[in-house]
Amino acid sequence: MTQDFKILILxxxxxxxxxxxxxxxxxxxKAHLIGKEKLAFTKFSNILxxxxxxxxxxxxxxxxxxxxxxxxxxxxxxxxxxxxxxxSELIAKNKLxxxxxxxxxxxxxxxxxxxxxxxxxYKTYQNFYLSFPETYYxxxxxxECLPILDFPCILKPADVISxxxxxxxxxxxxxxxxxxxxxxxxILKIKQAGYKGKLILQEYIPGDDSHLFDSVVYVDxxxxxxxxxxxxxxxxxxxxxxxxxxxxxxxxxxxxxxxPIYDMKCAxxxxxxxxxxxxxAEIDMKYDARSNTFKVLEINARQGRxxxxxxxxGANLISIMTDDLILKKNLPMLYLNNQVLLSFVPKSIVKKxxxxxxxxxxxxxxxxFRISPMECKLDKNLKRFFLLKRRLWHYKKDYKNAYxxx
Numbered sequence: 082m083t084q085d086f087k088i089l090i091l092x093x094x095x096x097x098x099x100x101x102x103x104x105x106x107x108x109x110x111k112a113h114l115i116g117k118e119k120l121a122f123t124k125f126s127n128i129l130x131x132x133x134x135x136x137x138x139x140x141x142x143x144x145x146x147x148x149x150x151x152x153x154x155x156x157x158x159x160x161x162x163x164x165x166x167x168x169s170e171l172i173a174k175n176k177l178x179x180x181x182x183x184x185x186x187x188x189x190x191x192x193x194x195x196x197x198x199x200x201x202x203y204k205t206y207q208n209f210y211l212s213f214p215e216t217y218y219x220x221x222x223x224x225e226c227l228p229i230l231d232f233p234c235i236l237k238p239a240d241v242i243s244x245x246x247x248x249x250x251x252x253x254x255x256x257x258x259x260x261x262x263x264x265x266x267x268i269l270k271i272k273q274a275g276y277k278g279k280l281i282l283q284e285y286i287p288g289d290d291s292h293l294f295d296s297v298v299y300v301d302x303x304x305x306x307x308x309x310x311x312x313x314x315x316x317x318x319x320x321x322x323x324x325x326x327x328x329x330x331x332x333x334x335x336x337x338x339x340x341p342i343y344d345m346k347c348a349x350x351x352x353x354x355x356x357x358x359x360x361x362a363e364i365d366m367k368y369d370a371r372s373n374t375f376k377v378l379e380i381n382a383r384q385g386r387x388x389x390x391x392x393x394x395g396a397n398l399i400s401i402m403t404d405d406l407i408l409k410k411n412l413p414m415l416y417l418n419n420q421v422l423l424s425f426v427p428k429s430i431v432k433k434x435x436x437x438x439x440x441x442x443x444x445x446x447x448x449x450f451r452i453s454p455m456e457c458k459l460d461k462n463l464k465r466f467f468l469l470k471r472r473l474w475h476y477k478k479d480y481k482n483a484y485x486x487x
Contacts, residue, residue: 086184086407087157088112088399089150092164093131095122099389099454100162101129103399106392106459115146121472125465128457138246143171144178151180158407160399161185166197167242169382184406186302186360188382196358196382199281200239210352211377214367215284221272227264233285234258236267240278249274253321257285286367286376290317291336291437294375295327296349296364297388299396301405301412304357306350308401310391310417311342315440316431319483325365325378327387329431329444332394333420336439340368345375346416361398363388389454390423422447425455426480427473434480 088104090097093116101112105128114123114131117138123131136142151159161183163169172179173190195205203216217228218239236256238244251270258264268280286292291313299308312332318324335342349364363385365378384398392398394417404410422444424431431448435441444451455469 085158086160086403087154088160088162089147089183090114090129090162090164091137091147091168092116093118093120093123093133094164095386095454096164096384096388098122098126098129099392100164100384100398101126102389102454102457102460103392103397105129105457107397107400107403113150115150121468122455125462125468126460127462127465128460138167138171140171140175143168144175147183148178148180151183155180155182157182159183160402160407162399162402163383166382167245169193170197170242186402186406188359189357192356192358193382195356196362196380197241198239199237199241199379200279202380203281206352206356210348210355212374214286214376214378217282219268219280219282221268221280222277227261228282230264230282231284232258232260234264235281235283235285236264237281237283238271238276238278239281240276243278244276247274247276251321253324255324286369288368288370289436291315291435291440292368292370293317293327294366294368295330295385295387296346296366297361297384297391297417298349298353298364299361299398299401299405299412300353300359302359302409304354304359306353306414307405307412308391308396308415308417309346309350310394310396311346312390312423313337313440315435315437315444316426318425319480326385327423328426329422329424329435330387330390331420331422331440331443331447332390333418334443336437336443337368337370339373341373341375358382361388361402387423387425387454390421390452391417393421393452394419420447422451424451424453426476430476430480 090100090112097114104112112129134146173188173193195201203213236258256267293314295312297310298306301307310332312330313335314327314330316329318326318328361384363381366375369376396415431444
């Protein structure tokens with residue numbers, strides 16, 4: 082492993098923090114972050130430096146900002162890391178304009194669009210290794226009649242990037258709709274907020290949060306999967322903007338012994354290699370007990386918010402990218418089957434809100450050895466310590482007032 086490189090992480094959220102943590106844990110050096118806004122996740126940290134650029138999501142500003150950083154270190158190789166779809170899109174669209182000393186996963190822009198745009202995703206890959214929930218589409222600018230649906234159903238934007246750039250009262254990441262009146266009101270609210278893309282309407286797969294599963298994969302520069310995990314989620318986040326993100330998960334464990342986990346891993350590997358993806362990706366799934374299948378909800382074209390857990394299974398995310406992209410090593414295949422517990426939330430939340438008793442029992446038994454992406458013992462800053470303690474306290478309020486019920 083070499084230290085003759087620098088790292089530039091794009092973002093200032095939880096994902097950006099734990100990627101900086103991976104770099105610090107592997108190499109003992111501070112990562113540099115460039116983000117659009119100040120977020121609590123990366124405040125008061127001693128293991129990173131961060132700067133903010135208000136117009137970073139504007140294409141010209143993005144290219145200029147990244148290249149200015151690269152030109153400041155022309156003699157160094159720089160590992161460039163994306164932490165959300167906006168940055169992944171901007172990198173893919175501007176590969177030819179970025180400086181040569183930047184090393185990153187060179188995604189095909191057309192391929193990336195089929196993963197980021199949810200309509201394209203479901204339509205392009207239907208019956209292609211993976212199973213999806215029953216899905217319908219609604220064009221806000223053209224369609225007048227809604228499809229006939231069973232309730233509850235799921236409503237979410239197809240164009241995640243443009244939707245994420247909007248701010249409006251009552252904005253949710255995902256909407257669980259209970260009846261037609263609520264569906265009409267929600268669609269109107271989204272339209273009035275200025276969203277012009279299509280909406281995705283999906284069947285709601287029954288089951289509490291423990292029916293949700295997470296898989297992290299890394300596909301190397303030769304389009305071969307080299308890392309795969311498979312974790313059961315016991316609890317997801319509950320706020321409007323965070324539903325769908327894991328709050329507590331256990332890798333290498335399941336309370337559904339007959340679920341076809343091995344077959345699903347094989348399907349994921351076959352899928353990622355067939356489409357010639359490269360880099361980290363996170364696959365969000367829900368286990369459908371009715372058909373004994375895993376239904377893929379989405380594929381994030383980058384590591385997910387909770388993906389830090391694989392670093393504790395011998396797969397430090399930054400080390401993997403460094404070995405592949407900078408050192409050009411032939412990576413070994415890592416099947417991450419060992420058990421590890423990750424939790425963003427305190428023990429009291431797990432005790433009170435995890436509905437699956439078998440999962441809860443396992444999580445509590447493993448609690449002493451749990452990991453939290455935000456709590457790094459090497460990051461010794463008193464202000465950060467109190468900030469994290471306050472966040473844990475806020476979780477109690479978040480779950481008490483949660484709008485989402487599985």
